[in-house]
Amino acid sequence: MTGEAISLQRTAGAEAATAYPAEQLRPIRWQLILGFVGLLIGGYLGLLQALERVGVDLYRASQIKTYYQGLTLHGVLLAFVFTFAFTNAFTQYMTMRGFGRPLASTALVQASFLTALLGVVLAGYAMLTNQASVLFTFYAPMKAHPLFYLGAVFLVISTWIVLANQLLTYRAWRREHPGERIPLPSYMGLMNYLMWTIATVGVAVEVLAFLLPWSLGWLDTTDPQLNRILFWLTGHPIVYFWLLPAYTSWYALVPAQVGGKLFSDGLTRLTFLLFLLFSIPVGVHHQFTDPGIPTAMKVIHMVLTFVVFVPSMITAFSVVAALETGGRKAGGRGLLGWIPRLPWGNPSVAAQLLAMLAFTLGGATGIINASFTMNLIVHNTAFVPGHFHLTVGTAVALSFMGIAYWFVPYLTGRQLFSRRLALVQAWCWAIGALIFARGQIGGGLESMPRRTAIGAATYALPGWDVSNWFTAVGGALMAIGGVLFFIVLFGTLFNAKRVEPAAVEPPLSEVIHGPKESWQIFDRIGLWVIVAIALTLLAYGPLLLGYLPANMTSPAIKVW
Amino acid sequence: MKVEFYEKVFLVLTVVVLAAGLITIGASVLVAGVHVPSPAARVDPRTVAQTPPFDQPGLREIAPGKYEAVILARAWFYDPKEIRVPVGSTVTFKMTSADVVHGFELEGTTLNGMLIPGQVLTMTTTFEEPGEHLFICHEYCGVGHHTMFGRVVVE
Numbered sequence: 157m158t159g160e161a162i163s164l165q166r167t168a169g170a171e172a173a174t175a176y177p178a179e180q181l182r183p184i185r186w187q188l189i190l191g192f193v194g195l196l197i198g199g200y201l202g203l204l205q206a207l208e209r210v211g212v213d214l215y216r217a218s219q220i221k222t223y224y225q226g227l228t229l230h231g232v233l234l235a236f237v238f239t240f241a242f243t244n245a246f247t248q249y250m251t252m253r254g255f256g257r258p259l260a261s262t263a264l265v266q267a268s269f270l271t272a273l274l275g276v277v278l279a280g281y282a283m284l285t286n287q288a289s290v291l292f293t294f295y296a297p298m299k300a301h302p303l304f305y306l307g308a309v310f311l312v313i314s315t316w317i318v319l320a321n322q323l324l325t326y327r328a329w330r331r332e333h334p335g336e337r338i339p340l341p342s343y344m345g346l347m348n349y350l351m352w353t354i355a356t357v358g359v360a361v362e363v364l365a366f367l368l369p370w371s372l373g374w375l376d377t378t379d380p381q382l383n384r385i386l387f388w389l390t391g392h393p394i395v396y397f398w399l400l401p402a403y404t405s406w407y408a409l410v411p412a413q414v415g416g417k418l419f420s421d422g423l424t425r426l427t428f429l430l431f432l433l434f435s436i437p438v439g440v441h442h443q444f445t446d447p448g449i450p451t452a453m454k455v456i457h458m459v460l461t462f463v464v465f466v467p468s469m470i471t472a473f474s475v476v477a478a479l480e481t482g483g484r485k486a487g488g489r490g491l492l493g494w495i496p497r498l499p500w501g502n503p504s505v506a507a508q509l510l511a512m513l514a515f516t517l518g519g520a521t522g523i524i525n526a527s528f529t530m531n532l533i534v535h536n537t538a539f540v541p542g543h544f545h546l547t548v549g550t551a552v553a554l555s556f557m558g559i560a561y562w563f564v565p566y567l568t569g570r571q572l573f574s575r576r577l578a579l580v581q582a583w584c585w586a587i588g589a590l591i592f593a594r595g596q597i598g599g600g601l602e603s604m605p606r607r608t609a610i611g612a613a614t615y616a617l618p619g620w621d622v623s624n625w626f627t628a629v630g631g632a633l634m635a636i637g638g639v640l641f642f643i644v645l646f647g648t649l650f651n652a653k654r655v656e657p658a659a660v661e662p663p664l665s666e667v668i669h670g671p672k673e674s675w676q677i678f679d680r681i682g683l684w685v686i687v688a689i690a691l692t693l694l695a696y697g698p699l700l701l702g703y704l705p706a707n708m709t710s711p712a713i714k715v716w
Numbered sequence: 717m718k719v720e721f722y723e724k725v726f727l728v729l730t731v732v733v734l735a736a737g738l739i740t741i742g743a744s745v746l747v748a749g750v751h752v753p754s755p756a757a758r759v760d761p762r763t764v765a766q767t768p769p770f771d772q773p774g775l776r777e778i779a780p781g782k783y784e785a786v787i788l789a790r791a792w793f794y795d796p797k798e799i800r801v802p803v804g805s806t807v808t809f810k811m812t813s814a815d816v817v818h819g820f821e822l823e824g825t826t827l828n829g830m831l832i833p834g835q836v837l838t839m840t841t842t843f844e845e846p847g848e849h850l851f852i853c854h855e856y857c858g859v860g861h862h863t864m865f866g867r868v869v870v871e
C-alpha cells in the first residue's frame with residue numbers, strides 16, 4: 157500500500173480546470189442533451205411495454221400503432237441514440253481532461269453533434285411513421301424504410317468523428333510530450349473508440365453493401381444469415397462501447413469522489429487493452445442457435461468470450477479496492493464496515509455504486525448467455541432482456557445519470573436542481589431494475605420469449621403471471637426513477653442558481669502504483685490496433701470464407 | 717510491473733473459475749450429449765414450398781421409434797401447428813422459414829434454434845414422458861408475432 161501517489165493527470169494539482177474553449181463545450185452539451193432526449197422517449201416506451209404484459213394498454217393514448225413500433229423506438233433510442241450521444245459527449249470531455257488541452261478540432265466537435273442529430277432525425281422519421289418497425293437488430297429480410305438505415309449510418313459516423321478528433325488531439329499532445337505516458341483518462345477513451353471503430357466494419361458492410369441498396373430496390377435479394385453474422389460482428393462489441401465510458405468514470409473519477417485511490421495504473425491500462433483486443437472476436441456467441449454457422453466457430457467465439465470476462469473481473473477488483481480505500485479513510489472498520497462510510501449522500505456516487513452492484517448480477521447472467529449449451533435454455537427468452545437491463549439498462553444508464561449529476565452542472569454552470577430527488581431517483585431506478593430483472597429472468601427460465609407482446613399473446617404457460625407482475629412493477633419503479641431524473645435534469649438546465657464549473661468537476665483519481673511502474677508497451681497504440689484487427693480476422697476470416705458464396709435468396713418483406 | 721498480492725490472487729481465481737466453466741460446458745457436450753445446431757443445408761425460401769422435404773410438412777416415421785418432423789415457418793404460423801408422437805420416440809426436427817427470420821423454442825426441452833430463410837435447421841430430441849410441449853416463435857417476425865406457436869403432444 158506504500159508507493160508514490162500520482163495523479164492520473166500529468167501535472168497533479170496544477171490542472172487548469174474548465175479552461176476548455178466554450179465553443180467546444182457547447183456542442184458537447186448539445187450532444188449530451190440529445191442523448192437524454194433519446195432516454196426520455198425510449199424510456200417512456202419501456203414503461204408501455206412493461207405495463208402491456210399486465211393488461212394496461214397505453215399505446216392508443218401514445219399515437220404508437222403497435223407494440224413493435226414502440227419496441228423499435230425503445231431499442232434504437234436507448235441502445236444507439238442515448239448511449240452514442242452520451243458517450244461522444246463524455247469521451248470528448250475526458251479526452252481534453254486527460255491531455256490537459258482542448259480538442260484538436262472544434263469543427264469535428266460540431267460535426268459529431270450535427271451528424272448524430274441528422275441520424276436521429278432520419279431514423280426517427282422512419283420509425284415514428286411506422287415505416288421501420290424492424291427492432292434495433294433490423295434482421296433481414298424484414299425491410300425498413302431506407303432512411304432508417306441511413307440514420308443508423310449517420311449515428312455511427314458521429315462516433316468515427318470523435319475518434320478522428322481523439323487521434324488528432326493525441327498527435328498534438330505527443331508532439332509536445334515525447335516519451336510521456338498517455339494520461340489514463342485519454343487512454344481509456346482512445347481504446348474504447350479504437351475498438352468500436354474496428355467493430356463497426358461489420359454493420360457498415362451489412363448496411364452499405366446489402367441492406368441500403370436492397371431497401372432502395374437496387375438489389376433484389378439479400379442473405380439473412382450472412383447479414384446476421386455481420387450484424388453481430390458489431391453487435392457484441394457495441395455492449396463494451398456502452399460500458400467502457402461507465403468504466404472510465406469508475407476508474408478515473410469515482411475513486412476520487414469517494415476519497416480513495418486507484419491501486420494500479422498498469423492493471424487499468426491492461427483492462428482497456430484487453431477490451432480493445434477481445435471485444436470483437438466474440439460476436440458468434442449471440443448466434444449459438446443459428447443453423448448456418450459451424451460448431452467449431454461457435455466454440456472458438458465462446459472461449460474468447462470467456463477471455464473478455466477477465467478485464468471485467470479485474471475491474472471488479474480494482475474499483476472495489478479503490479472504494480475500500482475511500483471507505484476506510486472515512487473511518488470504516490471491519491470486513492465490510494467501509495461500505496456505509498462511502499459518500500452515499502452524493503447522488504453522483506450513489507447512482508454509480510448502485511450501478512456497480514447491478515453489474516455484478518448483469519455479468520453473472522451474461523456468462524450464462526455465453527455458455528454454449530446453457531444458452532439453449534435462455535436463448536431469445538425474456539432472460540436476455542432481464543440480463544441486459546442490469547448491464548446497459550442499469551450499470552450503464554444509471555452510471556450515465558450519476559455522471560450527469562456533476563457533468564450537467566459543469567457544462568451549464570447551473571447548480572444541481574435537487575440533491576435529494578437525485579438520490580431518490582438512483583434508488584428507485586436500481587430497485588426497480590432488480591425487480592424488473594427478476595420478472596424477466598424468471599419468465600425467461602420458464603420459456604417466455606423476448607421481444608413479444610406477451611399481454612396479447614395467444615399462448616401462455618403457468619408461472620408467467622408472477623413474472624409479468626414483477627416486470628411491470630419493476631418497470632414502473634424504473635419509470636418513476638426516470639421521471640425524477642428528468643425533473644432534476646430540467647430543473648438544473650433552468651436553475652437560476654449558478655455554480656462555478658471548477659467547483660463541481662470531480663478531481664481525477666490518484667493512483668498508488670503509477671504509470672512509471674506499468675509496462676511501456678501498453679501505450680503502443682498502433683501495435684495494438686494491428687493485433688486487434690488480426691484477432692478479428694482470425695475469428696471471422698475462416699467463418700466468412702467458409703460461409704461464402706452468399707445465399708442471396710431473400711426478397712424484401714414488410715410484416716407490420 | 718508491480719501487481720499486488722491480492723490482485724494476483726484475484727486474477728488466479730478468475731482464471732480458475734472461467735476454466736472450470738469451460739470444462740463444465742465441454743462435459744455437457746461430450747458427456748451429456750447436449751448439442752447446438754450446426755449447418756445442415758441451404759434452401760431457396762422463394763421456392764421452399766415446392767422443395768422436398770418442405771413440400772410435405774408433417775411427421776413421418778423413418779425407423780421404428782424414430783421420426784422426422786418437417787416444419788415450415790411463415791408469418792405467423794407453423795405448418796403443421798401440432799405434432800403427435802408416441803412416448804419414447806426420438807424426433808428429428810427439420811425446419812426453415814419461407815419468409816422472415818422466425819424462432820423455434822420447444823418448451824421443456826433444450827431444443828432452441830433460429831429459423832433463418834435460406835438455412836435448414838435440424839435438432840433432435842427424445843420424448844421420454846407423456847405430455848404437451850409448446851413451441852414458441854421467439855424472434856420478432858411482424859405484427860402477428862405473439863400469435864405464432866404450436867405444440868408437440870407426446871402420448
